[in-house]
Amino acid sequence: MPGENLSRDEAQERAALLSVDGYEVSLDLRSAVGDAGSEPRTFRSVTTIRFRCTEPGASSFADLIAPAVTAVSLNGRDLDPGAVFDGSRIRLDDLAADNELVVDAQCAYSRTGEGMHRFVDPEDGEVYLYTQYEPADSRRVFANFEQPDLKAPFRCDVRAPEGWVVWSNGVGELADGVWRFAETKPISTYITSFAAGPYHYVTDRYSRTFDDGTKLEIPLGAMCRKGLAPYFDADDVFLVTKQGLDFFHDHFDYPYPFGKYDQAFVPEYNLGAMENPGLVTFREEFIFRGKVTQASYEGRANVILHEMAHMWFGDLVTMEWWDDLWLKESFADFMGAFALVGATRFKNGWITFANRRKAWAYRADQLPSTHPITADIRDLQDAKLNFDGITYAKGASVLKQLVAYVGQDAFLEGARRYFKRHAYGNTRLGDLLSALEETSGRDLASWSRSWLQTAGVNSLTPQVILSADGRITELAVVQEAAESHPELRPHRVAVGLYKRTPEGTLERYARAEVDVDGPRTVIGELVGAEAPELVLVNDDDLTYCKIRFDENSLATLRDRLGDLTDPLARALCWSALWNLTRDALMPARDFIDLVLRFAGRESDIGVLQMLHAWANSALTHYAAPTWRTEGGLLLAQGALKELRLAAPGSQEQLTWARFFARVASSEADLQLLAGLLEGTAKIDGLDVDQELRWAFLEPLTAHGVADESVLAAELARDDTASGKRHQVRCLAARPSAAVKAQAWASVVESDALSNALAEATIAGFDQPSQRELTAPYAPKYFAAIERIWAERSIQIGMDVVRGLFPDLQDSPGTLDATDAWLSAHEDAPPALRRLVLEARDDLARTLRAQACDVAAG
Secondary structure, X not given: OOOOOOEHHHHHHHHHHEEEEEEEEEEEOHHHOOOOOOOOOEEEEEEEEEEEEOOXXXXXXXXXXXXXXXXXXXXXXXXXXXXXXXXXXXXXXXXXXXXXXXXXXXXXXXXXXXXXXXXXXXXOOOEEEEEEOOOOOHHHOOOEOOOOOOOEOEEEEEEOOOOOEEEEOOOEEEEOOEEEEOOOOOEOHHHXXXXXXXOEEEEEEEEEEOOOOOEEEEEEEEEEOHHHHHHOOHHHXXXXXXXXXXXXXXXXXXXXXXXXXXXXXXXXXXXXXXXXXXXXXXXXXXXXXXXXXXXXXXXXXXXXXXXXXXXXXXXXXXXXXXXXXXXXXXXXXXXXXXXXXXHOOOOOHHHHHHHHHHHHHHHHHOOOOOXXXXXXXXXXXXXXXXXXXXXXXXXXXXXXXXXXXXXHHHHHXXXXXXXXXXXXXXXXXXXXXXXXXXXXXXXXXXXXXXXXOOOOOOEEEEEEEEOOOOEEEEEEEXXXXXXXXXXXXXXXXXXXXXXXOOOOOEEEEEEEEXXXXXXXXXXXXXXXXXXXXXXXXXXXXXXXXXXXXXXXXXXXXXXXXXXXXXXXXXXXXXXXXXXXXXXXXXXXXXXXXXXXXXXXXXXXXXXXXXXXXXXXXXXXXXXXXXXXXXXXXXXXXXXXXXXXXXXXXXXXXXXXHHHHXXXXXXXXXXXXXXXXXXXXXXXXXXXXXXXXHHHHHHHHHHXXXXXXXXXXXXXXXXXXXXXXXXXXXXXXXXXXXXXXXXXXXXXXXXXXXXHHHHHHHHHHHOOHHHHHHHOOHHHHHHHHHHHHHXXXXXXXXXXXXXXXXXXXXXXXXXXXXXXXXXXXXXXXXXXXXXXXHHHHHHHHHHHXXXXXXXXXX
């Protein structure tokens, strides 16, 4: 039998053969505390599955990843575990029409965030458990049929250490030392869930009376570790939750179907969040230990709403197989922003979407691994890697355009029909399109072929011809595509014309909303308009494309970008300029110059933070190596200037302080950071709280100003799980060959670190100022990754392969070494090759951008 992977063909064959009537799962988690006795630490898992088979006498298999299986019985017949269990599958022969499988196993607690994760809080020694499964790790906790289209009701009971509370998808009650949970509606295995431990738990209620007089009551809960309780603003979490439930009930016309709504903020979480019905899990970093900007609160609210949208898109109606992962993720990404703007205080959500989410999509869509939104997912490893910028952000962008194309009312009515028609079932692309065609009256087949079933991003460039008296005689939009993905698509776009006002601002004075199709589209509606200083195609961000500029518009932006008053238009221009830089069409030093001149005037804090990240990337990767030192000094100088100019105590001040720390390198700048830490220097209004202290300590450590004793003292000051992660990252950042060797060994040669500490070590290891120190690890990387992929879980494998790729060894030699590995490992697992191919593409892009910047010098 194959190992832990599962192919689409196998899943389809099993779904045709089996249907599942229900699961009963009993877990004994009392082993989570006390001495382990031996490794791995395990817990008892007893599962009963009742299922039917369409071909009596046929064979199939159940899924389970466990160190040991104690007993297996099928229809009352005891099976030899040694004969039927191979470590990941249980062979089931001679099935009856109606079957009962009972599996008694010892399952392992996880330290990688996959399955039943066990965390020991260093602050107080308390143990916390939670589960994370997507796409296929529930089989690490109980035996099952691990594929999304074999849905079933799920009932469970749990024994836990005394004093603990246990949560699952359904409402639970403690009786006679056992937590028993209400049976769920039919759901997929990957969204079943548990959390257990001495969590800090806060409750509230949501009530809604519908037009027919029926009333819906939803118990709300929110939890975190006890150590984070002083920082937990549960009231704001509940506020956004209630606003979201109101919004989705208004628009979906389908009451929330899963009873209670708990939200658990958990430690060492690999993802942002997970949509387990009745028990949504989030990374605990959404609980803010220090001062953050409104962008952080907006980001958290967006994720809360994204996961809530999944209760309908994904949980109630689920894709058949991971090919149609977009059916849930694209919708949730779109609905997160849609609800954010429509229901909460965060009215600039579409600006963040245009600036941040779509940047993720544009990058992913230009990698060699790009794929259609409806992807070809051959197996679980493919599925794991397709939780990417295309499935989420490009898909959401395309849905935003679809709303513009068919109309919001028709779109939402189509969604309502889709829920009612397929509740508790599984669907494919065609099921959704048929509902939308009914409500919109449009044939969506050609739209789907262009947008959902082809890969790549188009660029749209304006061409302007003026008359002698300064009026537009022709304005056309030229559409182009990469040679590798030549599809030209229909775009619904707004084209905006901008010029200076007497007050000196850049304002839009004309707009046309049109359909762009084919290589060149003339915009007749704008003929006769006054000559523009800026033409912005895709104004209002209706479509998914790379915006390009004519020469006059680009010159205007170079001179007057900060004069654009509309924040969305400004964000779109910044995004377009960043794409020009990544595409080696604008020198990195020019982009950095734009940031230095205009970022201080940016009013949207999320856009400002994105500009800082892009400027840092431009310096680290795209600037000519001979200009990096000068560019770094210019960025630090500019950041310090804006830091001092920012209003005391403002979020802008905090944002510039963090950016200054990231780019500080001179002796004077590092002395200022040290002084701010020690209290000997002060910037009026800047509160150097614990999180900001760690942000200052990393550059001080990386440049050799702070040593291990300083970090030990800081950990003593902040002896928490968060403090430990920060310390580990800073320790790995020290400029020493011995330190790098130790950090490398702890991640590559050992699996002792938890997922969070491995991630922190990787983040600290590779510092832009330490290229020479880490150069010897480039050949070691290529020698190790195939073994790492084979030995570690897929999550840790992904973290190591992505995180330790020698991208800072940005030379043709590293590109050659990458090509040599790919040539010599054509039979390596496709998911591993994909990660290396993506890193290779980023490196090639780096070298092209550096050549552009060299030419500008």
